[in-house]
Amino acid sequence: MSETAGMHAGHVEAYESPLTPESWGKLGMWVFLVGDAMSFGTLLAGYGAIRYGSADWPKPYDVLGIWLTAGMTLLLIVSSVWMVKGLAAIQRNDYAAFRKFIGLTILGGAVFLGCQAYEWNKLIFHEDLGFTGNPYGASLFGTTFFIITGFHGMHVTGGVIYLLCILLRGMSGAYSANNYSPVEIAGLYWHFVDLVWIMVFTFVYLI
Amino acid sequence: MAEHHSESLYMKIFYYLLALTILEILVALPTYATWVKAILLIGMALGKASLVAMFFMHLRFERLTLGVIAFTPLVICVFLVFMLAPDLGAIAHKTTVPVKQTTGVKH
Numbered sequence: 001m002s003e004t005a006g007m008h009a010g011h012v013e014a015y016e017s018p019l020t021p022e023s024w025g026k027l028g029m030w031v032f033l034v035g036d037a038m039s040f041g042t043l044l045a046g047y048g049a050i051r052y053g054s055a056d057w058p059k060p061y062d063v064l065g066i067w068l069t070a071g072m073t074l075l076l077i078v079s080s081v082w083m084v085k086g087l088a089a090i091q092r093n094d095y096a097a098f099r100k101f102i103g104l105t106i107l108g109g110a111v112f113l114g115c116q117a118y119e120w121n122k123l124i125f126h127e128d129l130g131f132t133g134n135p136y137g138a139s140l141f142g143t144t145f146f147i148i149t150g151f152h153g154m155h156v157t158g159g160v161i162y163l164l165c166i167l168l169r170g171m172s173g174a175y176s177a178n179n180y181s182p183v184e185i186a187g188l189y190w191h192f193v194d195l196v197w198i199m200v201f202t203f204v205y206l207i
Numbered sequence: 208m209a210e211h212h213s214e215s216l217y218m219k220i221f222y223y224l225l226a227l228t229i230l231e232i233l234v235a236l237p238t239y240a241t242w243v244k245a246i247l248l249i250g251m252a253l254g255k256a257s258l259v260a261m262f263f264m265h266l267r268f269e270r271l272t273l274g275v276i277a278f279t280p281l282v283i284c285v286f287l288v289f290m291l292a293p294d295l296g297a298i299a300h301k302t303t304v305p306v307k308q309t310t311g312v313k314h
Contacts, residue, residue: 019273030273034280041284049291061235070232077228080263081221088214184265191263195256202252206235207245 023181026188033192036155040196043151044203047144058136063129064145066205072115073201079108080194083187090170093177102167102183105190109160116153120146145204152200155193162186220262227255 020026051057086101123129123145131146133139166186169175175183234247261267266274 019270019276030277034276037277037280038283041280042287045284045287045291048288049295052295066232066235070228073228074225077221077224080259081217084217084263085214088217188264191259194263195259198252198255198259202231202248206231206248207241 023185025181025185029185029188033188036192037196040151040199043148044199047148047203050138050140050144054138054140056137058134058138058141060205060207063127063134063136063141064123064205068115068119069201069205072112073197075108075112075115076194076197079105079112080191082108083190087180087183087187090175090180090183091177095170098170098175098183099167102163102170106160106163106167109156109163109190113153113156113160116149116156120149148200148204152193152196155196159190159193162189216262220258223258224255227251227258 017024017027020030082101082104086098086105089095089097089101128135129142129145130139131142134142163186166183170183231248231251234244234251239247260277266277
């Protein structure tokens with residue numbers, strides 16, 4: 001039957017990713033990110049619920065301060081720009097620029113983690129903000145703070161390791177203008193981490 | 208999509224994000240009523256998040272269905288907040304401010 005003859009082509013069509021025809025991996029990353037967004041969304045909704053129900057929630061900017069984290073926010077935004085520049089570089093086979101910008105992105109993530117370590121150290125050991133109690137008010141203030149920023153920090157750590165792998169594979173010539181999908185997919189993850197921090201910064205530090 | 212995006216567009220988005228971040232800090236600094244701050248800040252944060260998703264994550268250039276899927280968590284989380292609202296109202300009503308020694312707040 002003619003259907004049999006056309007089956008092979010149909011077969012290939014059927015296995016093309018439905019929403020992102022150029023790459024299955026990209027669809028996979030999007031599915032993961034949507035799930036991950038639910039995790040963060042639930043954490044932030046829970047945070048809002050606990051905070052609204054609390055009568056003695058401290059004012060975050062009194063305890064946490066916002067200048068360091070404003071700088072960290074800026075750093076993540078800049079690292080996102082470096083990430084898109086790194087992707088643009090590999091898309092035009094510019095390996096030197098690819099290494100430079102992906103390297104800078106990793107550096108941005110690492111500095112962010114350093115700032116977070118400094119901040120946690122300051123809050124825990126010098127300002128008595130504990131996981132289960134603090135002198136400023138509701139004990140859940142510390143709990144929610146450490147869970148949400150910690151969960152995000154783990155994502156940044158994962159992103160730094162992920163991008164290091166991308167950089168090392170890129171340096172061995174794995175990517176080019178014809179094969180940049182893994183770089184783009186890693187970029188999606190990195191921008192998502194940036195996006196989540198924008199929300200965390202707003203809910204946990206600013207409001 | 209396979210099309211390459213101009214780097215000037217990315218820089219433009221960066222300046223928008225920078226401006227919104229500065230604006231956020233300006234709103235957070237003075238002591239407006241919490242609900243005013245909350246509305247302004249959440250609005251600006253959603254604006255920033257949209258810019259990152261639409262342009263850095265190329266959602267603007269992807270198929271609409273992918274955008275709808277990516278948008279779903281936000282809808283569900285807003286729904287979650289409304290589902291929690293009756294409970295929250297009850298808690299906020301019952302919670303009394305505990306009388307406690309205010310230890311000197313640093314800063």
